[in-house]
Every structure is written in structure tokens, then in C-alpha cells.
Amino acid sequence: MAFKERNSNLELFRIITMILIVAHHYVVNSDLFTMVNTLGKINFNSLFLILFGWGGKTGINCFVLITGYFMCTSSITLKKYMKLFLERDFYCVLFFIIFLITGYTTFSIKGAISTIFPFFVVQDNFTGCFLLFYLFIPFLNQFIHTMHEKEHFLFIGLLLFIYTFLPTFMNSVVAFNYVTWFIVLYFIASYIRLYDKKWFSNTKLWAILTIITLLLSWASVVGLYVLGYRGTEYFFVSDSNKVLALLTAVCAFMFFKNVHISQNTWINKISSSSFGVLLIHANCDAMRQWLWKDTLKNVLLFDSRFLIVHAVFSVIMIYVVCTIIDQIRIRYIEKPLFRRYL
Numbered sequence: 001m002a003f004k005e006r007n008s009n010l011e012l013f014r015i016i017t018m019i020l021i022v023a024h025h026y027v028v029n030s031d032l033f034t035m036v037n038t039l040g041k042i043n044f045n046s047l048f049l050i051l052f053g054w055g056g057k058t059g060i061n062c063f064v065l066i067t068g069y070f071m072c073t074s075s076i077t078l079k080k081y082m083k084l085f086l087e088r089d090f091y092c093v094l095f096f097i098i099f100l101i102t103g104y105t106t107f108s109i110k111g112a113i114s115t116i117f118p119f120f121v122v123q124d125n126f127t128g129c130f131l132l133f134y135l136f137i138p139f140l141n142q143f144i145h146t147m148h149e150k151e152h153f154l155f156i157g158l159l160l161f162i163y164t165f166l167p168t169f170m171n172s173v174v175a176f177n178y179v180t181w182f183i184v185l186y187f188i189a190s191y192i193r194l195y196d197k198k199w200f201s202n203t204k205l206w207a208i209l210t211i212i213t214l215l216l217s218w219a220s221v222v223g224l225y226v227l228g229y230r231g232t233e234y235f236f237v238s239d240s241n242k243v244l245a246l247l248t249a250v251c252a253f254m255f256f257k258n259v260h261i262s263q264n265t266w267i268n269k270i271s272s273s274s275f276g277v278l279l280i281h282a283n284c285d286a287m288r289q290w291l292w293k294d295t296l297k298n299v300l301l302f303d304s305r306f307l308i309v310h311a312v313f314s315v316i317m318i319y320v321v322c323t324i325i326d327q328i329r330i331r332y333i334e335k336p337l338f339r340r341y342l
Contacts, residue, residue, distance in 0.1 A: 024056025059248030068189025276326030
């Protein structure tokens with residue numbers, strides 16, 4: 001994902017965000033999370049695993065906040081949108097064919113259509129929801145720029161009351177999907193961008209708040225697990241709208257926004273493939289089966305003293321390999337294609 005204005009501090013934050021998401025998938029997409037809760041062991045490995053996988057939904061919030069921060073003063077173009085859409089379709093078609101040939105999936109008309117058309121499920125399908133959300137950006141920008149600051153602030157307050165406070169603290173069931181939640185995050189990010197409050201730029205304040213919210217997130221996960229709330233230990237970070245998933249993401253975003261990092265070509269280049277990393281390693285159920293269960297064999301490390309080494313090494317290598325693959329795609333497919341036709 002490329003933007004005309006590249007802040008290496010936020011691009012580094014985007015990389016960290018995607019690493020959180022990959023680590024989350026290491027735990028929840030490999031049956032390790034199920035084993036942790038089924039066996040109910042309270043030991044070093046089980047506590048490590050639930051903490052290692054805590055940040056997936058927080059990472060999604062961070063990713064969308066970065067997008068909103070840049071795009072609220074920019075404009076969506078056909079070229080920009082088609083880059084995202086075709087990047088998604090390229091990987092989906094590629095891996096659909098690969099897994100079809102290798103027997104990891106079987107052919108069906110519905111499967112073939114959903115490979116090309118990403119909007120069959122918009123409740124919790126990140127990629128499809130993100131692409132739909134992108135189409136709202138021109139309308140959101142018009143709406144944002146018609147509001148006064150106070151109206152913008154109160155509007156965010158109302159949205160968070162409905163989508164975060166009620167589901168987290170009142171156990172209310174609120175109709176929720178990622179498209180609408182990404183719009184909520186967009187309003188938050190645009191408020192931060194458009195109204196330059198003095199305390200928004202207080203790096204020390206946001207560093208402290210990031211540490212506090214991060215520790216609260218970890219404490220909630222460990223606390224609920226130790227108290228026996230198996231399967232729901234991620235309650236306060238279990239989805240992107242939960243209070244600690246939101247607060248930690250906002251505080252971390254504000255901290256990285258303020259940290260000064262000189263423009264770095266390598267950071268920007270690696271960050272440009274962050275969406276590609278997601279599209280490759282979380283491509284489909286067949287990919288999850290092949291990657292986490294058949295290739296890395298995560299569950300075999302459940303009681304191993306090498307679990308931490310395996311987890312950290314796996315996440316880093318997945319990020320590196322996926323980035324290399326995506327950089328090859330950008331250089332030899334995307335750039336020539338868009339140079340010629342768009």
C-alpha cells in the first residue's frame with residue numbers, strides 16, 4: 001500500500017502491526033489456542049501462547065488508523081483502488097490454483113467465484129471489508145469536512161458508546177461488521193489528523209499510555225485465563241471494537257505518530273508489502289492448513305522447550321518470505337501492468 005506522503009515512523013508501525021497479526025495467526029489458526037483451552041494447563045508455554053497471540057484485533061485497528069490518517073486529506077483514485085483489488089485477486093487466484101493442483105482444496109463454482117469476487121462475506125472477512133470500506137472514503141471525507149470540530153468529537157463519542165462501551169461493559173449485542181467498524185476508526189484517525197491538539201504531540205504521554213494499555217491488555221488475557229475463563233480470555237481484545245483493543249491501538253498509533261524517524265527507504269519498501277504479507281499468509285483455509293499445521297507443525301511444539309524459538313522464528317520468516325514474494329510481484333507484475341494500462 002503506497003501513499004504520496006510516507007512517514008517512516010508510521011511505516012515502521014505498520015510493519016509492527018502486521019507482525020502482531022501474524023503472531024496472532026500462529027496461535028489461533030494452528031489449533032494451539034484450542035489446545036491451550038482444552039487441556040487447561042497453566043504453565044509457561046500456555047501463558048506464552050495466549051500472550052503471543054493477543055494482538056490480532058489490536059493490529060487490525062492500528063492498520064486501519066494509519067490508513068485513515070493518510071487518506072482523510074487525500075483522495076481515492078481508480079488506480080489506487082485497483083492496485084489493492086488486483087493485489088488481492090492475484091494472490092487468491094494464484095493460491096487457489098496451487099492448492100487445487102496439490103489437493104489441498106477441491107474445485108467448486110462457488111469457490112472459484114469467491115476467489116475472484118471478495119464480497120461474499122463482509123461480517124468478519126478483513127480483506128473484503130477493507131476493500132468495501134475503501135469505497136466509502138470519498139463520502140466519508142466529504143462528511144468529515146462539513147463538520148465542526150465539536151460535532152466531529154461528539155459523533156465519535158456516540159459511535160464509541162454504541163460500538164465499544166455497550167458490547168464491552170453492558171454485554172449488549174450490537175450489529176457489527178468490519179466495514180462499519182473501519183468507518184468508526186476512520187473518524188478517529190481523521191480527528192487526530194485534522195485537529196492538532198497540543199497534547200496530541202506529547203510523545204512522553206503517549207509512550208506512558210501505550211505501556212499502560214498494553215499491560216492492561218496482557219493482564220486481562222492472563223487474568224481471565226488463570227481465573228478459568230477458558231476460550232474467552234481474549235474478551236477485552238477479542239474483536240477490534242473491544243475497549244482494550246481500541247485503546248491500545250490508539251495510544252500506540254499516537255506514540256508512533258510522534259516519534260521522529262528519518263525517512264528510510266528500506267522501512268518504506270518493507271511496509272509497502274504489509275498488505276501483501278496479510279494476503280499471502282492468511283489467504284484461505286487451505287493456506288492455514290498447509291502453513292501452520294502441515295509445514296510448521298505448531299501443535300507439536302505445545303509442550304516443547306523450543307516453543308518460543310519456533311514461534312518467533314516462524315513469524316519472522318513468514319514476514320520475510322511474504323515480503324520478498326510481494327516485492328517480486330510489485331516489480332515484475334504490478335509496475336509494468338500499471339505503467340502500461342493506468
